[in-house]
Amino acid sequence: MVAYRSSMVERTELPSRGRRERAIEDAGYNVFNLASRDVYVDLLTDSGTGTMSTDQWAALLGGDESYAGSESFEQLEESVRDVMGFPRIVPAHQGRGAENVLYGSLVSEGDVVLNNTHFDTTRAHVANQGAEPVDCPAPGAFDPDGEGDFRGNFSVDRGYEVVDRVGADRVPVVILTITNNSAAGQPVSVENTRRVREFADRIGATFVIDACRFAENAGFVRAREGEFEGDPIADIAREQLSYADALVMSGKKDGLSNAGGFVALREEDLHEQCRQRGILYEGFPTYGGMAGRDMAALAVGLREAVEEGYVEGRLERVRTLGNLLAERGVPIYTPTGGHAVYVDAGEVFPDIPPEAFPGQTFVCELYREGGVRGVELGSFAFPGADRPDLVRLAVPRRSYHREHFEHVADAAAAVTNRENVRGLEIVSEPSTPELRHFTAELRPR
CATH class of the missing domain: 3.90.1150.10 (Aspartate Aminotransferase, domain 1)
Incomplete structure (x- = not known):
């Protein structure tokens, strides 16, 4: 330690x-x-309230504040690619800004969005698009005295029940929040992530991981999921994130920074759609609501988070x-x-x-x-x-x-x-x- x-x-x-x-x-x-x-002791949130490292402060002082083509953006993009395995990003001022960019691009009025458990801003963004947020928590997720290593999991059975009721064409997005903040911060297994990937493929939905606490989740996976016993945290994190089509990330959690966030994407057309929405709501695609210094600090923080x-x-x-x-x-x-x-x-x-x-x-x-x-x-x-x-x-x-x-x-x-x-x-x-x-x-x- x-x-x-x-x-x-x-x-x-x-x-x-x-x-x-x-x-x-x-x-x-x-x-x-x-x-x-x-x-005196502020435990309101872990979002943006942590202490940055000396390496992050050093990076911050060298931030490139260029409006377009910022070198700090390139550093952040490279960190996301190396740590999380996603080739494209759209930066945002924080996680809820990233949610607006992604869910505003994917969700329309009358849709139904499934999540292991929606947190407050996610639920609000889905509802703001005129869609219905539906939780699919694992059985016993809300029992304080329950048992189980991965009580943050997504109930695929519950997901199919909803699809049978509303029709697959009304479910464009399936979200997996790791760890599951609304369910007492409980972790999600990689095995469950694979099952959700299969479920999303079967109904033709985009699979999104809310990755705010992806490194903490990987720590639980190594300790509790036998397949990954002894594996490096960084490798487990990349494996779990590899099943998603897109990520929503608040850099204020496992980015170890005081500001910032991003959408990470694989598919070029969705990336371009998010870029254009990001310009409207967040800023030019190479800063997206963040100062260059904040992008530089976040780039370092992502790497530190999987140590x-x-x-x-x-x-x-x-x-x-x-x-x-x-x-x-x-x-x-x-x-x-x-x-x-x-x-x-x-x-x-x-x-x-x-x-x-x-x-x-x-x-x-x-x-x-x-x-x-x-x-x-x-x-x-x-x-x-x-x-x-x-x-x-x-x-x-x-x-x-x-x-x-x-x-x-x-x-x-x-x-x-x-x-x-x-x-x-x-x-x-x-x-x-x-x-x-x-x-x-x-x-x-």
């Missing part, structure tokens, strides 16, 4: 209890509305947080995923009904107790979905240490043991239900 030596530090302090009380009230009991200065020691250390840090929480009696989804630990807030607050948002209640109480910011991924974030009220504690890459995790676990344990906690009700929310958790405001019931 790789160890890190700090080359730069940031001073932080735990705000007083009174300040935290005022801050969460002023934020409308939505932690997205908190100022970062009011947060053996990095992946082993990354998964171990998440396990460490999970173990500390479990030791203190905090109910968590097990086994832990690759980027986050998920707390079962429904078990913590069994007397709070789903319509009073036990997960969001836990998020607010965790902030109130320890200045820790997490995110709810249950009845508040996914209205109408049949899933448990989980709270995600996402671990930024190469940023926090054991003493931070000890603090988080102590705060979560204090919340778990608290009595007479009231739920919440929504005061205001946006018109797009798939995105309401970003900006809605609430109050205690």
Whole structure:
């Protein structure tokens, strides 16, 4: 496992209890509305919140800011080709920009899009095209106490059920998200990826992998899928991605960068269609919403993400947080995923009904107790979905240490043991239900 030596530090302090009380009230009991200065340990997301390496900073300083023909774009294109095996890319400012470029090119009104589990922005982009997003999770994917090495898998049987109902001509895209963020960050096997490839071929659909956490997924494959025991992480990642027609990538996750993303493609006609849409929404095809310096840093980050020691250390840090929480009696989804630990807030607050948002209640109480910011991924974030009220504690890459995790676990344990906690009700929310958790405001019931 790789160890890190700090080359730069940031001073932080735990705000007083009174300040935290005022801050969460002023934020409308939505932690997205908190100022970062009011947060002590920020586990809201692992997207763009990690620490870049000295090699990434060195590359960043040499970024080519040319509008067209940027050398930094060529470096990024080469890294995608070497690490992920795709010859063509369309850069974007981040993952949701890449989703807009690809799904805006592939999906039309009346279509049905299948995914092991759609995450919030993916679901919103599909719905924005007038299509229906349908989840096909593996059996038991949403059971915090379930068993299985690859509970993030796509249920091909469920996929065929949907196709039989709506017809193959209405299913132009099949998506596989690795790891499965909405299902507690659980991994997807290569064997399942091959089955999804066959399924997509049989119904004539484009097979897309959402590769935001492809390297973490490869780490799980090596540890749990016998065919790949002892194989290099980089080789496993290329093998798994080789079955896809296209990739959507947020460079802010396994690109180890603070900004950026891209669509990666094999087929020339689809690449050209995405390039033209990218010009409209993101920018010229050799920068696509990113500064040259960001492309240069992302090019380095993709290569670092598949290094053996990095992946082993990354998964171990998440396990460490999970173990500390479990030791203190905090109910968590097990086994832990690759980027986050998920707390079962429904078990913590069994007397709070789903319509009073036990997960969001836990998020607010965790902030109130320890200045820790997490995110709810249950009845508040996914209205109408049949899933448990989980709270995600996402671990930024190469940023926090054991003493931070000890603090988080102590705060979560204090919340778990608290009595007479009231739920919440929504005061205001946006018109797009798939995105309401970003900006809605609430109050205690």
